[in-house]
Amino acid sequence: MKTRLAAALILVLGFMGPAFAQDATAPDTTPTPVFPKPVSIPVKERIPDPRHYSLPRAPFQSPDGTPVTLDNDLDNVPLGQAMADLADPSALDQLSSANKADSASQKYYWHSFKSGNYCHVKKDGHDWYGWRTDDVFHWVLWSGGRFWWRDDYANRWIYYDQGYWWWQSPRKAGSFQVFLPDGHYHVCDANGVLGDDLMRTGAEEVETEPVAKDTPTDRDRNWDKGLGGGGQMGAKGPPGGD
Numbered sequence: 023m024k025t026r027l028a029a030a031l032i033l034v035l036g037f038m039g040p041a042f043a044q045d046a047t048a049p050d051t052t053p054t055p056v057f058p059k060p061v062s063i064p065v066k067e068r069i070p071d072p073r074h075y076s077l078p079r080a081p082f083q084s085p086d087g088t089p090v091t092l093d094n095d096l097d098n099v100p101l102g103q104a105m106a107d108l109a110d111p112s113a114l115d116q117l118s119s120a121n122k123a124d125s126a127s128q129k130y131y132w133h134s135f136k137s138g139n140y141c142h143v144k145k146d147g148h149d150w151y152g153w154r155t156d157d158v159f160h161w162v163l164w165s166g167g168r169f170w171w172r173d174d175y176a177n178r179w180i181y182y183d184q185g186y187w188w189w190q191s192p193r194k195a196g197s198f199q200v201f202l203p204d205g206h207y208h209v210c211d212a213n214g215v216l217g218d219d220l221m222r223t224g225a226e227e228v229e230t231e232p233v234a235k236d237t238p239t240d241r242d243r244n245w246d247k248g249l250g251g252g253g254q255m256g257a258k259g260p261p262g263g264d
Contacts, residue, residue: 057214058184060198067166069179071192074172078128078143078150080159085132085139095158099180099187099201100171104153107136108162109169109182117164121149176207
């Protein structure tokens with residue numbers, strides 16, 4: 023009798039052993055955050071998606087007074103080193119003084135920071151900063167302590183933070199999308215966990231069609247070509263327009 027019980031016990035433990043081992047080594051299925059936590063912007067500091075502001079004209083003079091003919095880039099999300107340099111903490115620390123010193127409306131002021139030059143202009147009470155990439159000019163809006171860009175195709179305002187452009191849902195708390203260099207918006211939760219590629223799923227929160235942009239190229243790195251300059255933001259140059 024004892025022999026039978028011992029054999030049965032060994033048999034049961036033999037079956038349970040692999041199960042215990044499997045449970046002990048089961049992988050953690052909790053998604054790992056791959057992005058910084060998105061910044062939740064208070065309603066009073068957001069720019070409502072339906073709001074439109076007219077862009078300043080592209081400057082027709084470089085900082086040294088050389089005439090240039092440029093078009094505003096309305097279609098491409100501002101990316102690359104120029105945007106990163108403008109959002110560098112050292113540059114942001116000087117924006118407040120620059121905004122106050124550049125007091126004339128519709129006048130183009132040039133400021134240098136790191137590897138290139140930026141144009142600042144006040145238009146309709148708003149502060150715009152821009153830079154040249156080859157034959158086009160990019161504008162971003164400084165509002166509420168951050169930079170904004172309107173994606174007209176997606177009918178939304180996106181804000182720049184921690185090296186990425188973000189969109190915060192006005193209807194669903196804790197719901198964010200991040201624009202990645204592949205040219206697509208991706209779901210990102212409040213903890214920085216990346217979700218669906220909305221171009222591939224076709225499920226975009228505002229538009230009925232998925233949103234896609236051209237993939238950035240080396241052209242984004244050739245900003246401010248031929249405009250010269252250097253030094254620190256705050257050094258004024260000649261106006262770029264009237």
